[in-house]
Amino acid sequence: MTSSEPAELGATRRLLRATNIRIVAQTFFLSVFLLGLWATWTTRLGGYPVSRFLEIDLLVGVSTALATGRLYRHLAWGLSLLAITLLFGRAFCNWICPFGTLHQFAAWIFNILPLKLRRRSNRYRPLYALKYGLLAGLLILAGFGALQIGLLDPICLLSRSVSASLAPASDMGVDALAGSIEQAGVDANWTNAIRFAPNTERRVFVGSFWIGALLVVLLGMNLVIPRFFCRVLCPLGALLGFLSRFSLFRINRDVKECTDCDACLTRCEGAAEPQSVLRSAECFACMNCIDDCPEDALSYTFLGQDMKQVFTSTDLGRRKLVFSGLFGLLTFPFLKTHGLGTDSNYSPRMIRPPGSVEEGEFLSRCIKCDQCINVCPTNVLQPATTAEGGFEALWTPVMNFNIGHCQLKCNLCGEVCPTGAIRRITVAEKLGKGPHKDAGPIRLGTAFYDLGRCLPHAMEIPCVVCEEVCPVAPKAIRTVDEEIKDVFGKIVVLNKPFIVPDLCIGCGICQNECPVTDAPAVYVTAVGETRSRARGLLLEDRGRAYGS
Amino acid sequence: MRSDPAESIQSYVKAPLSRRAFVGRIAGALGIGSGATYMATAPEDSPLGIRDPTGSRRRRTDPPLRLADFSVPVPAAISPVAIGRDGEPDTRLRKALDGLGGLRHFVAPGEIVLVKPNVAFDRAAILGATTGPEILASIIRMLLVDCRAQEVRVADNPIESPADCFHKSGVRQAVERAGGRVYLPDSNAFRVVETPGAALIGAWPVFHRPLTNVDKVIGVAPAKDHNLCGASIGIKNWYGLLGGQRNRFHQNIHEIVSDLALLMRPTLSIVDGSRVLMRGGPTGGDLGDVRGTDCVVAGVDPVAIDAWCHRHLLDRTSPLPEYLRRAEEKGSGRAELAGRVKEVS
Known part of the structure; x- marks a missing residue:
């Protein structure tokens, strides 16, 4: 003033x-x-x-x-x-x-x-x-x-x-x-x-x-x-x-x-x-x-x-406009040729939230606003580093199951996504219930065991937290039960867990709750995700194929 | 206009260090030097001394915290387990409590009561994986109206998002409508609690905020199948008070569950038989695995309650789970049921 x-x-x-x-x-x-x-x-x-x-x-x-x-x-x-x-x-x-x-x-x-x-x-x-x-x-x-x-x-x-x-x-x-x-x-x-x-x-x-x-x-x-x-x-x-x-x-x-x-x-x-x-x-x-x-x-x-x-003009002369056009034209191949965008060399940690569209389209929709990451109640959604999908996917949402897990009945990330990178889905669609029975549940990836780190498998120690917390019914983690005499001469019952990939939805609660915390003995990777045809795993859902 | 540089240097007079500034600097240097020397070299117990030759001084020893024994003695004529049958869940609960001599025997007016449900998972109540909101509302109303309790707290440390588990199961709404208050865990809510005699949790972080200044504690649990443990009933419910890396406990599940009966000696244990999860526990998820019964179990002997529910709610004919034997050994109760169960219908 x-x-x-x-x-x-x-x-x-x-x-x-x-x-x-x-x-x-x-x-x-x-x-x-x-x-x-x-x-x-x-x-x-x-x-x-x-x-x-x-x-x-x-x-x-x-x-x-x-x-x-x-x-x-x-x-x-x-x-x-x-x-x-x-x-x-x-x-x-x-x-x-x-x-x-x-x-x-x-x-x-x-x-x-x-x-x-x-x-x-x-x-x-x-x-x-x-x-x-x-x-x-x-x-x-x-x-x-x-x-x-x-x-x-x-x-x-x-x-x-x-x-x-x-x-x-x-x-x-x-x-x-x-x-x-x-x-x-x-x-x-x-x-x-x-x-x-x-x-x-x-x-x-x-x-x-x-x-x-x-x-x-x-x-x-x-x-x-x-x-x-x-x-x-x-x-x-x-x-x-x-x-x-x-x-x-x-x-x-x-x-x-x-x-x-x-x-x-x-x-x-x-x-x-x-x-x-x-x-x-x-x-x-x-x-x-x-x-x-x-x-x-x-x-x-x-x-x-x-x-x-x-x-009223913008002071962007023809020369500068051509230059920025070239900048855009060149950046596109620079962004896209990092190799992590292919369906063979993608990162096993490129796990997208439920409702996400196929990766290529995801990257044409995600604006890195991180609203999904903000709303996530378990903190599993994290901003990507360049390790998962190169610079192109920097700060887009990926799931880190060491930090949290994808809660079965939660669909909030798709609720707040403004651009449809994560589609708005109902819980019924996520779980493949009701009208979505034929489509089956949305799978984020598939869980695997690292048998050398799993306590019952490798060390004669009972555990199976993973089986306990597996939220799908019937459970996607089953056990083979064995009674053995351990190295100290004590009789122990070991429930050795294994994955039924047809049932696993990749929610990651098993990885999150595994007591082998740094590099969990059960972990989810992206393969088998339903949003992508090219990154699938199973030829058929055996449960359904056998008509059970 | 410019002056001759040589001439200006000739006429330049420097500013000398004054006596006052000299003394001030010496004093400052001596002060800082001797102060630092004192702090760095004084014996460990001297005030302001920070010397730490072994690197162990930093370890803080918080005063040990123990949970009180919340149990209330009952007359010898009263059997330690009572089953309420028939009618609405509210009626069954009242019958079971009457079988123990009435809730007013256990809770005095003006007391603060913690009610501990099992809300471990983000599941609908009908799936039997969590304590139903109806029985919680009933017990809260009885505590506030019949017993004139000052405050009823409801708390659990779920495996999934606490806010979601309480909200989507309807527990939060039911509790608040009945006049209770929900306590949810956050980073500040845990304190290390000592439990003498416990094998695995001699000193372990416990969700302590709702236990602060509490007078009575009542557990309200569902009865569930549990692959590793055999069953998850009343005693396993106290698992929801633990913090820390609790997923390690499954390496010796029976020891930890029997430890829980030492950690918490509740005023009352209640098991709601309205929805019993027969298979696929403790998470469930399939309505076909849930069986409805017409009873509510209440009692003052947690071991006897679990033993009765194992046999009569989960219909297990197998021997009792190992944790009950260990809990008996640790003196938390007796699994013997003959003549100790009263049925009210």
């Missing part, structure tokens, strides 16, 4: 000016976003649209439609963002986007430059066209069926960072707080309300450091360039910027009133050059410039625009 507000402006009008309303909107949408992630938990879901931000994200809709030719479930919500953009330009970036709000906040905290340098830091730079190149490259990749927008899309990125890094960090803090409250003999039950995952052992997330580090580095870049991510990298911002050339409203400068004082640059969030010819594709409609203009030369308007004072 500069001090030269006209005195006749009433206090109420000053209070209700656009920038203040904007701050309220930003706080509201950031809170709703976090509330959605908080509600993404088995006891809180209750039918709430917890993935709505991801569904409003137009880039998610556009890119998955490019990759698959279809628009999944609620993704038509992207039209609301399209409408907002066609009306108001890139207003989403500074009014709604929770990641944008975080960046604005970080840039505000880090704002230590003297006025002159600060104004310079808000001038446009050619570097800011990079995001359009990135967008073009990512969309070309999507067109070929390799969806990588999730790496940088702000909603996906923030959703993932909160799920896998910030939420567990917060829960860790609440744990410590609750621990000391209980130590003092006071009931700490209320702390469950402020946990992302209450009533469970502390959750872990593979690669949480790198997911968190990316977030911190991006926020830290505000020290170097204010709103670095939004101006330089954001592919959603680039898409909205491109669309904003059609928008009705924009900031307009009345050249006759303007004294070229550059006060409008002091807090220009998008580096949109309001002091001269406006770059409307960069403008976030934050309204700061209108606040800061001592001459009332700036307005946000539809009919009163001066068409000489706007540059």
Whole structure:
């Protein structure tokens, strides 16, 4: 705020000016976003649209439609963002986007430059066209069926960072707080309300450091360039910027009133050059410039625009466009030739959640938002490293049965998946009951024994936790019972377990409960998964073939 | 305008170290140096000393925690096991408890009571793998209304997601509607508990939060088939209080189950016979494996209860499971049933 507000402006009008309303909107949408992630938990879901931000994200809709030719479930919500953009330009970036709000906040905290340098830091730079190149490259990749927008899309990125890094960090803090409250003999039950995952052992997330580090580095870049991510990298911002050339409203400068004082640059969030010819594709409609203009030369308007004072194009020349096209074209084979994507050299740990579509299509749908990982009540869903499916599958969901297991009656991951990488399935479909009897149960993989590590098989020690916990009826783990005299001369009964692969659904509870904890003696690998014909195992289900 | 560099160096006057700064630095160096030397070399028991020549000082010894004996003596005329038959489950439960002299004999007004069901798996109640919500609601209402208990807690440490197991089995809703409070485990909920005489869990992490300040403990279990153990009835139910790496216990299942009868000496043990899992336990999953009976078993001798249920609910003609013999040896009760069971119908 500069001090030269006209005195006749009433206090109420000053209070209700656009920038203040904007701050309220930003706080509201950031809170709703976090509330959605908080509600993404088995006891809180209750039918709430917890993935709505991801569904409003137009880039998610556009890119998955490019990759698959279809628009999944609620993704038509992207039209609301399209409408907002066609009306108001890139207003989403500074009014709604929770990641944008975080960046604005970080840039505000880090704002230590003297006025002159600060104004310079808000001038446009050619570097800011990079995001359009990135967008073009990512969309070309999507067109070929390799969806990588999730790496940088702000909603996906923030959703993932909160799920896998910030939420567990917060829960860790609440744990410590609750621990000391209980130590003092006071009931700490209320702390469950402020946990992302209450009533469970502390959750872990593979690669949480790198997911968190990316977030911190991006926020830290505000020290170097204010709103670095939004101006330089954001592919959603680039898409909205491109669309904003059609928008009705924009900031307009009345050249006759303007004294070229550059006060409008002091807090220009998008580096949109309001002091001269406006770059409307960069403008976030934050309204700061209108606040800061001592001459009332700036307005946000539809009919009163001066068409000489706007540059609606995206500064992505033909040369740069060709270059980003080449980038996309080359990245596709780079991504796809790592060898882990084939049906012979795939990783045995590439185990996808129940309802997942076949791997190739999965990768054309998954946006790495990690909502499924957030909602998973047993913590079995983990962000993939590059080991399971190369860089292409980085941070997509895989099941790690050393950490948890897939609960028989749970279908929450498909419930929250915004893009249908994990289809929405019923429990009956998952278990192959009722109308899905002919299709049979969804198998995630198949369990195998490492006989050299299994206590009854190799060491004459009774065990069979695996058989006990096997949840399918009849059990997919059976035993051969033998009475032997062990090495100490004692008679023991050994129940030696084996797998009935026709019945095994790959839920992994056997692996999770195996007492040989580091490298379990019974473990699930991906082969035999029902989502893929090429990664099957059995010729036929013997139970059904024999008619039993 | 620029001055001659040679001239400016000639006229440069340095700022010398003052006496005050000199003394301050010497004092600081001596202070830090001697303080650090003291902490690093002082004998182990001196205050602020951190010397640790053997590397063993870091080991913390928490004061040992033991579970109280929650049992309540009954007059000699009362048989230690009572079976309630016929009618609604609520009526059967009341009959069984009346056979023991009534619930009010065991729980005094104002007491805090823990009810421990078996909610180990995310299963529908009708599949018999978990304690049914109806009998829990009944016992909670009796405790709150008839006995005027101050608080009724319901707790278990399931194998699958605690929130899911309690919610989808309907247990959470039934408990809360009846006025009880559900305690679910998290990272802070466990404390190491000592159990003298126990072979495997002499000191083991136990889901202790619901046991804090509790006056009475009542187990409410289903009767289930169990491949390794023979049966999972009332005593095995206490397994759900254990934390830690409990999957190791299957290497000696009968020892651990008999240890459980030492760990927990409950006020009452109740077994609901409404849905008995005859085969495919302890997880079940097939309605065809579930048998309905018309009885609720209650008693003060956990060993006798398991023995009766093994024979009459699971219909086993085989000898009693080994764990019951060991529990007898450890003094947790007697498997002898003759003249010790009262049937109320």
